[in-house]
Amino acid sequence: MKKSKNTSNSFKNEDILISNSVCWENIPNELKNNGLFCCYKAQRTKEGHYNKTPFIPVNGNPADVSDPSTFRSYQEAKDDFNWEANGYHGVGVLLTNNIGLIDIDDCYLFGDLSPLAKHIIEKMNTYTEISPSGCGIHILFKVKNNFKISTKKYYIKNPNNNLEIYLPDTGRYSTITGQHLVGTPKQIKIRSDEILEVFNEYMRRKSSNFKIKKPQKENPDSKDKIKKMSDKELLRRIRVSKSGEKFIDVYDFGNWRKHFKSQSEADMYLAGLFAFFTGKDTERISQLMLESPLYRQKWNTNKNYLERTIEKAIKNCKINYNPK
Numbered sequence: 026m027k028k029s030k031n032t033s034n035s036f037k038n039e040d041i042l043i044s045n046s047v048c049w050e051n052i053p054n055e056l057k058n059n060g061l062f063c064c065y066k067a068q069r070t071k072e073g074h075y076n077k078t079p080f081i082p083v084n085g086n087p088a089d090v091s092d093p094s095t096f097r098s099y100q101e102a103k104d105d106f107n108w109e110a111n112g113y114h115g116v117g118v119l120l121t122n123n124i125g126l127i128d129i130d131d132c133y134l135f136g137d138l139s140p141l142a143k144h145i146i147e148k149m150n151t152y153t154e155i156s157p158s159g160c161g162i163h164i165l166f167k168v169k170n171n172f173k174i175s176t177k178k179y180y181i182k183n184p185n186n187n188l189e190i191y192l193p194d195t196g197r198y199s200t201i202t203g204q205h206l207v208g209t210p211k212q213i214k215i216r217s218d219e220i221l222e223v224f225n226e227y228m229r230r231k232s233s234n235f236k237i238k239k240p241q242k243e244n245p246d247s248k249d250k251i252k253k254m255s256d257k258e259l260l261r262r263i264r265v266s267k268s269g270e271k272f273i274d275v276y277d278f279g280n281w282r283k284h285f286k287s288q289s290e291a292d293m294y295l296a297g298l299f300a301f302f303t304g305k306d307t308e309r310i311s312q313l314m315l316e317s318p319l320y321r322q323k324w325n326t327n328k329n330y331l332e333r334t335i336e337k338a339i340k341n342c343k344i345n346y347n348p349k
Contacts, residue, residue: 048203062102127164279318296338
């Protein structure tokens, strides 16, 4: 689930097969009445993947997940999508108004659910649909006001189990297919307690993952301000900084070839930028890196690669960002 300032979901070459098909009648009424929608196009990258880049219904300009005013009503998105000349592959809804998403990849094959997906679907007991790939599951849920979790304690995107959880107002949108999974509710239910259980069961970080010594001579005041800042706000500040244009190219679109000779150089660039803006917060840098389009199998097979990259970035970062 990015832009001259938009966010794009990335998916594999074969995952586009079910796109161009939306079962409008199955979309929950709450989204039809109150949802903020976009249309998206599957745009292929040089690496052979596709980015689901959101566009504003009606005018066709890029949508910006940090700006709800660039999203439109259900009816406007439906009308614009159905106009074939626009060439859209699907529609999506901004994750706001207390609505969050569980995204489980490669868990629905030949009509059978994986044990992990089945367990989470049963626990959440809320509206669930098949993702655009036809092989994944999207679970939409609601949480109570001000529901938060610690990204130091939990993954948002767990590289070990193909599981992603996005809470409301974190700068994400979810594709919507209306391909309702039979046997699940047709409404989006409040599931604050249940989603916390899922976080504890499947998204908890191992405390021993990173053992990088904290640099000396840190500014406690600036670090405290950064710590209280949401990821959404932190990313917004990076995008409007002097480094913003290059950052958007690399982090939002995955266009690293425009600026670097290798992906490893791009990895180091992002790690260095995040080291500065997060106050050298190792866990937060790791999470932000895992949400990047640069994420690839190398980060899983070479388990020390990301750790070494972040460690080097922190070592080379001499000052912290001082938010005003």
